[in-house]
Amino acid sequence: MKITVLNIDQFKNSKVLKDVYVNTFSQHINLNQDLINKPHSHNFYLCVLFSEGTGTHEIDFNSYSINPGKVFFLKPGQTHFWKFDTQPKGFIFFHSQEFYEMTFVNHRLTNFPFFYSYQNPPVISLKSNHHDLQKKFKDLYQEYVDSEIFRNLKIVNIINDIYIDLTREYTSDLDLSNNSHSSYLHILENFEHLLDQSYDKQKLPKFYADKLNISTKHLNRVVKETINKTTNQMISDRVILEAKRLIVHSNSSLSNISETLEFSDYAYFSKYFKSKAGITPTNFKKKYSQK
Incomplete structure (x- = not known):
């Protein structure tokens, strides 16, 4: 469902x-x-x-x-x-x-x-x-x-x-003192918009930096100064959030979810998920099925 x-x-x-x-x-x-x-x-x-x-x-x-x-x-x-x-x-x-x-x-x-x-x-x-x-x-x-x-x-x-x-x-x-730079906030907003559109297909910072017409170094600087994370962290956060949504709220198998998110195979998806979420997709699914 x-x-x-x-x-x-x-x-x-x-x-x-x-x-x-x-x-x-x-x-x-x-x-x-x-x-x-x-x-x-x-x-x-x-x-x-x-x-x-x-x-x-x-x-x-x-x-x-x-x-x-x-x-x-x-x-x-x-x-x-x-x-x-x-x-x-x-x-x-x-x-x-x-x-x-x-x-x-x-x-x-x-x-x-x-x-x-x-x-x-x-x-x-x-x-x-x-x-x-x-x-x-x-x-x-x-x-x-x-x-x-x-x-x-x-x-x-x-x-x-x-x-x-x-x-x-x-x-x-x-502490939002570093977030007052309007151009940085505008870049962050556009980055999040692009991320929502492409997180499944594009998981590397260079794609988003190119789309924003800035360097990967500058994009990382923007993300660091506005929300104190790296570009890679933002990308992985978005991928993991969608993975969690699909695991809990869809009837898709874990293997199909890994395909939906365009991982090369389930083993890589499982390893990626555990490294970012601290739990395997299987155990995460069991945890939420008990709620």
Whole structure:
């Protein structure tokens, strides 16, 4: 069974505002249990603030604890799943890329650190302004359910305000001082886009450097200064992520998966997987089949 990709139209959203959805988290769970009760991905950007509840949020095979004050971010294509130990409360909103960027034409969603790279953590723990931000989420929800004039504009402006506050909170915990160089961020974004298109066929840095019209040395410098990894690490991370997705969410055999990812044979794929993931594909499959 392949991973389910959800879109905004599948949720109980406003008939007028097609590209945005806002709800309290408890209502969201109750209304959409059939959609979100198994691992899935989206074709939209998502943000959720928890004010109550505990549990685990798994995003692309990394597990994060859920507790009050946690905020999670998801980009299109990321696979995730919720598991709650106690009843969750909070607010959730999601929207298309166009909904935001048609208003803020000079600012892209990928300018926000939690959206510009899959390598950045998709979660923060709020420290100082938990209640202030919760009020903004509440105002966003109220604006969404009301039908006041200029509702669309008010909603996108509140979302932008929330993202700015969250960016300030996010960067207070992360050392992103080297990420301020806009040209480096642009190269990183283009590299990740190329990687999403070609990770199965192209596993060497030179291909991506050539496509970006830069040297492999410069590409490595960009990756190192923005996310503190090497180009080879980014490529292998993307290959392993896709391998994990296919192992868990498809009915393909491990041998077929190795072919899909264009490894010369299964033995090489297995060796590659274990060297990067620390576990063999067979044992990884057994581990997730027990969940």
